[in-house]
Amino acid sequence: xxxxxxSHGTEQSGHEHHEVEGPGYPTxxxxxxxxxxxxxxxxxxxxxxxxxxxxxxxGVVDLDPTSDTxxxxxxxxxxxxxxxxxxxxxxxxxxxxxxxxxxxxxxxxVPGQRSSRIHVIDAEDPRDPEMVTVIEPEEVFEHDLSAPxxxxxxxxxxxxxxxxxxxxxxxxxxxxxxxxxxxxIDGHWEADRGDMEMNYDYWYQPRxxxxxxxxxxxxxxxxxxxxxxxVEAGNYGDSIHIWSWDxxxxxxxxxxxxxxxxxxxxxxxxxxxxTQGYIGAALSSNIIRFYEESDGTWDWDVVxxxxxxxxxxxxxxxxxLITDILLSLDDQYLFFSNWLHGDVRMYDVSDAGNPRxxxxxxxxxxxxxxxxxxxxxxxxxxxxxxxxRDGKRLYWTTSLFSSWDNQFFxxxxxxxxxxxxxxxxxxxGRMELDEEFLVDFGDAPGGPARxxxxxxxxxxxxxxxxx
Amino acid sequence: xxxxxxxAVELVGPNERTETVRVEEGETIVDAAERADVALPYGxxxxxxxxxxxxLLDGEVxxxxxxxxxxxxxxxxxxxxxxxxxxxxxxxxxxxxxxxxEVVGTPWK
Numbered sequence: 001x002x003x004x005x006x007s008h009g010t011e012q013s014g015h016e017h018h019e020v021e022g023p024g025y026p027t028x029x030x031x032x033x034x035x036x037x038x039x040x041x042x043x044x045x046x047x048x049x050x051x052x053x054x055x056x057x058x059g060v061v062d063l064d065p066t067s068d069t070x071x072x073x074x075x076x077x078x079x080x081x082x083x084x085x086x087x088x089x090x091x092x093x094x095x096x097x098x099x100x101x102x103x104x105x106x107x108x109x110v111p112g113q114r115s116s117r118i119h120v121i122d123a124e125d126p127r128d129p130e131m132v133t134v135i136e137p138e139e140v141f142e143h144d145l146s147a148p149x150x151x152x153x154x155x156x157x158x159x160x161x162x163x164x165x166x167x168x169x170x171x172x173x174x175x176x177x178x179x180x181x182x183x184x185i186d187g188h189w190e191a192d193r194g195d196m197e198m199n200y201d202y203w204y205q206p207r208x209x210x211x212x213x214x215x216x217x218x219x220x221x222x223x224x225x226x227x228x229x230x231v232e233a234g235n236y237g238d239s240i241h242i243w244s245w246d247x248x249x250x251x252x253x254x255x256x257x258x259x260x261x262x263x264x265x266x267x268x269x270x271x272x273x274x275t276q277g278y279i280g281a282a283l284s285s286n287i288i289r290f291y292e293e294s295d296g297t298w299d300w301d302v303v304x305x306x307x308x309x310x311x312x313x314x315x316x317x318x319x320x321l322i323t324d325i326l327l328s329l330d331d332q333y334l335f336f337s338n339w340l341h342g343d344v345r346m347y348d349v350s351d352a353g354n355p356r357x358x359x360x361x362x363x364x365x366x367x368x369x370x371x372x373x374x375x376x377x378x379x380x381x382x383x384x385x386x387x388x389r390d391g392k393r394l395y396w397t398t399s400l401f402s403s404w405d406n407q408f409f410x411x412x413x414x415x416x417x418x419x420x421x422x423x424x425x426x427x428x429g430r431m432e433l434d435e436e437f438l439v440d441f442g443d444a445p446g447g448p449a450r451x452x453x454x455x456x457x458x459x460x461x462x463x464x465x466x467x
Numbered sequence: 468x469x470x471x472x473x474x475a476v477e478l479v480g481p482n483e484r485t486e487t488v489r490v491e492e493g494e495t496i497v498d499a500a501e502r503a504d505v506a507l508p509y510g511x512x513x514x515x516x517x518x519x520x521x522x523l524l525d526g527e528v529x530x531x532x533x534x535x536x537x538x539x540x541x542x543x544x545x546x547x548x549x550x551x552x553x554x555x556x557x558x559x560x561x562x563x564x565x566x567x568x569e570v571v572g573t574p575w576k
Binding site: 048049050051053082083084085114115116137146165168169170219220223224225226227229313314315316318402403406407408410413 | 481506507508509510511512513514515516517518520533535536537538564565567568570571572573574575576
C-alpha cells in the first residue's frame with residue numbers, strides 16, 4: 001500500500017470491525033507498520049511579516065527518494081488573502097473515525113492564526129491539492145472566538161478547533177466546532193469552560209472521557225511579539241485543563257506555576273489504553289508528564305528540566321525554549337525542539353515517568369555547532385517536528401511565529417526558513433542529520449516564506465487519535 | 468493635494484523608498500494601500516496583532532478600534548496601527564515588516 005493512501009484495507013488486521021473501511025488505521029501499530037513510507041509532505045508556509053509581500057501557502061514537498069524532485073517544493077496552494085499566518089492544520093477525518101464507513105481523510109482544514117479565516121483544501125489527489133471552501137473571519141467572530149489553532153477531527157462527524165481569543169483578540173478563548181460534511185460552523189464545542197481562559201493546543205481520548213488543553217496567552221498578548229513584561233504581568237499561561245470529553249465540561253486545572261510557563265503542545269500516548277501524556281513548557285523549558293490517578297483526578301510531574309545558558313550577546317541567560325514535542329507511534333521515543341538553543345532531542349520514554357536522553361542533533365540556533373547545511377545558513381532552529389510513521393525519519397522546520405521570528409531570528413524575514421531531516425535509528429537509540437536533505441523556503445515561487453507545521457497524507461504522529 | 472474628504476498619506480518604507488496613497492474618509496490606511504496596490508504588511512486587520520505597526524512621523528491619525536497590539540508606552544512614542552487607523556490630516560508614516568520587532572524589543576544587548 002502506498003503511503004499516500006487515505007484509506008486502509010483491514011482484512012488482514014484482525015480488527016474487530018474488519019468489514020468496515022474508514023479513514024485511518026485500527027491501531028497505532030497498524031499505522032506504523034502497514035502504511036509505507038511518506039512520499040509527500042504538506043507544510044504551512046506563512047509570509048506574514050516578511051520583507052516581501054504576498055499570501056501564505058500550503059507547500060507540497062516531494063519526499064519520495066526515488067523521484068527527480070526529491071527534497072523539493074513541488075507545488076503551492078496560495079491563500080486568497082494576505083495576512084493569514086498559517087500555523088497548524090488538521091484533517092476532516094482520522095483514525096478516531098476508523099469505523100465510519102464512507103468517510104475519507106480527504107480535506108485539510110487550514111486556519112489563519114492572525115486572520116481567523118479558515119480554509120478547506122481538498123487533498124484527494126495528494127500531489128494536486130485544491131482550495132474548496134473559505135470560512136471568512138466574520139463568520140468566526142460571530143461566535144465571539146478568534147485565533148484558530150489546533151484542528152482535530154473527532155468522532156460523531158465533527159471537527160473541533162482550539163480558539164485562543166474572543167472576537168476582540170482578548171480572553172477567554174474556547175473551541176469552535178465545524179460539521180465534517182459541509183464545514184459549516186456549529187458553534188462552541190464546550191458546554192462549560194469553568195475557569196479556563198487561555199487556550200492553545202489540545203489532545204483528547206474518548207476511551208477515558210478526557211480532553212487536555214494548554215495555554216499560550218491572549219492573542220493581543222502573543223500576536224505582537226514576546227515581551228518579558230507580559231510574563232511578569234502574568235499574561236502568559238502556566239496551566240493545563242482537564243475536560244470531560246463526553247460532557248464537554250472543564251473539570252480540573254493543573255497549575256504548574258514557574259515550573260510550567262507557557263505550556264504548549266499536548267501529546268498523549270497513542271496507545272488508547274494509556275492515561276498519560278507529556279507537555280512542553282516552552283519558557284520554563286521543562287517537559288511535564290500528566291497522568292490520571294486511581295481516583296480519577298489528574299496529577300503531574302516535571303520529568304525533564306532543562307537549564308538556561310549564558311550567551312555573550314544576551315542580557316539574560318537564554319532559555320532552551322521547547323516549542324514542539326512529539327511521541328513516536330509506538331510511544332517509545334519522545335522528541336522535542338529547543339528553538340533558541342538550536343537542538344532537537346530524542347528521549348527513551350519506555351519508562352514513562354523517567355525519560356532517558358539518548359541522542360540530540362544540533363542545527364542552527366544560538367548554540368548549534370552546525371550553522372549550515374549544503375552551504376546554506378540555517379536560519380532559525382529546530383521547531384515544528386514531524387516523524388515518519390515507522391519512526392525512522394524526523395523532519396523539522398525552523399520558523400516559530402512571524403512576530404517572534406522577527407525578534408529572535410530576523411534573517412527568516414528576508415530569506416525564509418528551512419525544512420531539515422534526521423535519520424533515526426530506533427533500534428539503536430540514535431539519530432543523525434541527513435545532509436542530503438534540505439528544502440529552502442527562501443527559494444519558494446513568489447518569494448521567500450516561513451515554514452511551520454508538517455503533515456503527511458494518510459496521517460501522522462500528531463494527527464490521529466485511536467479510541 | 469488634499470480635498471475635503473481625502474488625505475494624502477506618505478508611506479516611508481525600508482531604504483527610504485516612499486509611496487503616497489490617497490485615503491478616503493473613513494478608510495483605513497491598509498485598505499487604501501491595498502486599493503492602490505502598495506505593499507503594506509498586515510495580519511489580523513482589527514488592531515490585535517501588530518504586524519502592520521508603523522511610526523507616525525507627521526500628521527494625525529485616529530484608530531477606529533482599540534489598538535490592542537500596542538502598549539501605552541508605544542502609543543505615546545508615536546507608533547500606530549495602519550490596519551485600523553484613518554488619517555485626520557495629511558500624514559507621513561514609517562512602515563515596514565521590521566517595526567513590530569523594534570517596538571516589542573529584541574533580547575540582544
